[in-house]
Amino acid sequence: MVKAIVGANWGDEGKGKITDMLAEQADFVVRFQGGSNAGHTIINQYGKFALHLLPSGVFYNHTTSIIGNGVALNIPYLIKELQSLTDRNVLDRKILVSDRAQIVMPYHILFDQYEEERLGGRSFGSTKSGIAPFYSDKYAKIGFQVSELFDKEALLDKVEHICEMKNILLEHMYHKPLLNSKELYETLLSYRDMVEPYVADTSLILQNALKEGKNVLLEGQLGTLKDPDFGIYPMVTSSSTLAAYGAIGAGIPPYEVKDIIAVVKAYSSAVGAGEFVSEIFGEEADELRRRGGDEGEFGVTTGRPRRMGWFDAVASRYGCRMQGATQVALTVLDVLGYLDELPVCVGYEIDGKVIKEFPTTSLLSKAKPIYEILPGWKCEIRGISEYDKLPEKCRNYIEFIEKQLEVPITMISNGPKRHEIIHRQR
Numbered sequence: 001m002v003k004a005i006v007g008a009n010w011g012d013e014g015k016g017k018i019t020d021m022l023a024e025q026a027d028f029v030v031r032f033q034g035g036s037n038a039g040h041t042i043i044n045q046y047g048k049f050a051l052h053l054l055p056s057g058v059f060y061n062h063t064t065s066i067i068g069n070g071v072a073l074n075i076p077y078l079i080k081e082l083q084s085l086t087d088r089n090v091l092d093r094k095i096l097v098s099d100r101a102q103i104v105m106p107y108h109i110l111f112d113q114y115e116e117e118r119l120g121g122r123s124f125g126s127t128k129s130g131i132a133p134f135y136s137d138k139y140a141k142i143g144f145q146v147s148e149l150f151d152k153e154a155l156l157d158k159v160e161h162i163c164e165m166k167n168i169l170l171e172h173m174y175h176k177p178l179l180n181s182k183e184l185y186e187t188l189l190s191y192r193d194m195v196e197p198y199v200a201d202t203s204l205i206l207q208n209a210l211k212e213g214k215n216v217l218l219e220g221q222l223g224t225l226k227d228p229d230f231g232i233y234p235m236v237t238s239s240s241t242l243a244a245y246g247a248i249g250a251g252i253p254p255y256e257v258k259d260i261i262a263v264v265k266a267y268s269s270a271v272g273a274g275e276f277v278s279e280i281f282g283e284e285a286d287e288l289r290r291r292g293g294d295e296g297e298f299g300v301t302t303g304r305p306r307r308m309g310w311f312d313a314v315a316s317r318y319g320c321r322m323q324g325a326t327q328v329a330l331t332v333l334d335v336l337g338y339l340d341e342l343p344v345c346v347g348y349e350i351d352g353k354v355i356k357e358f359p360t361t362s363l364l365s366k367a368k369p370i371y372e373i374l375p376g377w378k379c380e381i382r383g384i385s386e387y388d389k390l391p392e393k394c395r396n397y398i399e400f401i402e403k404q405l406e407v408p409i410t411m412i413s414n415g416p417k418r419h420e421i422i423h424r425q426r
Contacts, residue, residue: 004243007223008319010270014331023057032249034221035072037129069100070249135238149192203251218246224319235274262325268309278309313404318358329411
């Protein structure tokens with residue numbers, strides 16, 4: 001059986017914890033898109049970790065962790081991340097990398113930095129990890145697949161051709177130092193040596209595993225609102241963040257994905273630029289940011305303070321719909337116990353008209369939030385493991401959100417650790 005764990009919002013919903021928890025019953029955990037530009041925070045018996053490329057199930061000895069063909073593979077970053085686990089006694093891991101995954105090149109990172117610099121105040125708020133240039137090259141058919149590292153002669157020819165193309169941009173558009181084809185070729189040979197122990201036909205392995213009845217978890221990066229088709233374009237990422245892409249990014253048939261868990265935050269947060277209707281500012285935002293997550297709301301990759309907002313039911317319902325969610329995991333609920341009142345955005349006002357469905361970005365920029373105010377429960381809920389033991393006002397908040405989402409909330413995270421979660425019957 002295949003389950004997909006994906007974000008319904010802007011990212012940073014707590015998918016890593018949910019994957020880490022559900023990986024206990026999984027045989028394979030697969031990252032199917034994105035790269036090292038965003039991270040998942042995990043807290044377990046080994047300590048606290050920020051994973052960027054590795055799937056969040058890597059802490060179990062019985063699972064195989066797969067970097068799928070849809071991932072933007074930064075090979076030195078992957079090796080560094082593996083070493084960081086070894087250094088903290090996370091051993092006996094089985095890691096596989098798709099032979100069809102494409103490689104983040106050193107110049108992708110440079111071009112990302114140069115373009116943000118060129119755009120200045122019109123920049124996209126990139127993490128400068130090379131993701132947009134990487135996917136641009138992939139779809140322009142000038143990227144490098146892992147499998148190409150093992151044909152030295154063809155690799156050298158391709159490197160020389162790519163350098164010619166890139167150097168035109170470097171010289172005439174960015175006015176930056178040119179690429180050296182021999183140095184780049186040697187770099188790629190070093191990448192080959194780093195990644196060779198992990199390379200496999202992961203699509204075949206996964207499809208055979210499914211025939212044997214194995215359990216597979218697909219782990220997505222970011223969330224619906226960062227999807228290039230259905231997100232707040234153009235302030236989005238460069239690969240599809242939707243569960244539907246999970247089948248492509250892992251190399252399995254789409255009909256195998258039976259269960260889609262959309263992770264939804266109990267309030268809103270976002271890193272980077274883009275429309276954010278329920279955003280709050282000043283001391284109100286600072287207080288929520290300080291209390292949020294395990295050590296406050298700061299980007300796992302960038303360290304940037306996240307933009308904060310109240311729960312946006314319009315955006316979250318849309319996020320669940322576009323993911324095809326069969327169930328919802330509601331996270332960081334425990335953070336809200338200090339509030340007297342909990343505003344929930346239940347609609348948008350655009351040009352005097354009230355709408356309940358999430359619009360395109362051009363309309364979103366005009367939207368004003370319409371709030372319904374719910375009473376807070378004013379107490380600590382961490383440590384509670386049964387739904388019925390939660391305060392009544394807390395349950396009311398959950399059930400109000402569930403009604404807005406139109407998808408059952410089956411898991412409620414009330415703390416950062418692996419098993420600080422309440423399971424609720426559908």
